[in-house]
Amino acid sequence: MEAPFALARFREGQAVRWGLVAGGRIRPLEEQDLGSGGLNGFLAALDWERLENLAAEDGPWVALDSVVLTAPVEPRQVLQTGANYRTHVIDLVVAGLSKDDPRSPEEAREWAGKMMDDRQANGEPYFFIGLPACVVGDNEPLVLPAYSEKHDWELELAVVIGTEAFRLSRAEAMDHVAGYTIVNDITTRDLVFRRDMKEIGTDWYRGKNAPGFLPTGPFLVPAKFVDPSKLKVRLELNGEVMQDATTDDLLFDIPALVSAASQNMPLLPGDLLLTGSPAGNGAHWGRLLRDGDVMTGSIQGLGTQVVRCVAEQTGQG
CATH class of the missing domain: 3.10.330 (Vcp-like ATPase; Chain A, domain 2)
Structure with a gap:
């Protein structure tokens, strides 16, 4: 720090x-x-x-x-931002090419880049809600639920709200940011999309909310000491670098996120607003979390968190 x-x-x-x-x-x-x-x-x-x-x-x-x-915070609300790192989204589009798609990976990458540029210019941030009960310190073992073998990491810069924020303009937003911390937004990949009725779409409740799925901290760093526009975000799995990016790749920056999130419901002092995760998740590498894994996540100026994974024992929970 x-x-x-x-x-x-x-x-x-x-x-x-x-x-x-x-x-x-x-x-x-x-x-x-x-x-x-x-x-x-x-x-x-x-x-x-x-x-x-x-x-x-x-x-x-x-x-x-x-x-x-x-965990250095006690949020009453946790808002999470989806698909907010340009390179990450482009990588997902290329990785999801079907065999019968006539485009080459390069063509798909160019198409996805244009789509992201248009979204940044004309679109809006995408939010969903997490459970505050999932917020824990990084010292607590991350128990990998036995109902899946596809648990993934997503290291994120998290905004900590100061004074209540409701229907703010972009220009007003930063006056309501108290500080920043680190969150690893754990995701169970095979539960994100409903299989029983695909028309429903994503199921963020089951995919992201299990005990300990939001390791947070170690510090709450005051906003006046942090320039969030170009922070290094890095996650290592057992010493191997998986995520290595900077926050200048965000499609929607902090003022845009705080302003947009405040339009529906007041953001309360101490609430967490996660800003999205960069490229390099386990799904990208074809390597998801296992018993004994150690994740070391750091964000420039905010410290380092270490999260140790353990398999859920039969009959636990």
């Missing part, structure tokens, strides 16, 4: 406490530091200066690696 300070949560016995992270250290935050409304109440008022002053003071600091971190 490159920022002077950030927020985190850590375990203290059976309890979870808020902490201020700075320079490889963490100190507990008391109620008077965040206010009686907890994190979401603090984000509604968004007084980063108060924490910036604390970061410069002596106090009960301990080494960051001496505590166990958990």
Whole structure:
């Protein structure tokens, strides 16, 4: 993490406490530091200066690696953005060419590129809803449900909402962004499209919402320390690079996403807005998650999360 300070949560016995992270250290935050409304109440008022002053003071600091971190947010709503990285969508189109399609891969790529350019100029972001209960810290093992063998990774930059955002213009949007964190949006590929009635289309509830399917963190980094326009996004699986992109490949940038998402329903302090995942998912590589896999995901300036996969045991859950 490159920022002077950030927020985190850590375990203290059976309890979870808020902490201020700075320079490889963490100190507990008391109620008077965040206010009686907890994190979401603090984000509604968004007084980063108060924490910036604390970061410069002596106090009960301990080494960051001496505590166990958990998810640094408590969202009431989780919005996810689909098909928002240009290269990723183009790759999917080329990979999905049928045998009887007369186009070459190069022709399909050119066609898909033009389609994405038109969507960026004239289209709108595509959102769906995740369950806040799926948000966990990266220290928790990712249990791969036994009902499928096609669980996949999707590393994403996630926006953390500050003051309530409702029907914002693009110009107003960034005033309501408190900060950013990392989310790995786990997806069960063979459940995304309904088989019993294809006309229904996608089933994001079953495809993306299982316990622990949104590993989040490790930090909530204040927006003023982050330029989201060209951040490096990188995921390694067992040390092998799978995703390696930058956020300048987004079709719809952060102001566009926040504005569009706020049109239907107010975005509340602490809510998560996932911005989409770049090319390099397991479906692209023909290699999906297995028992014992270790995913290491990093986004420039936001730190690194490590997620360990374990197979669901028979009879579990």
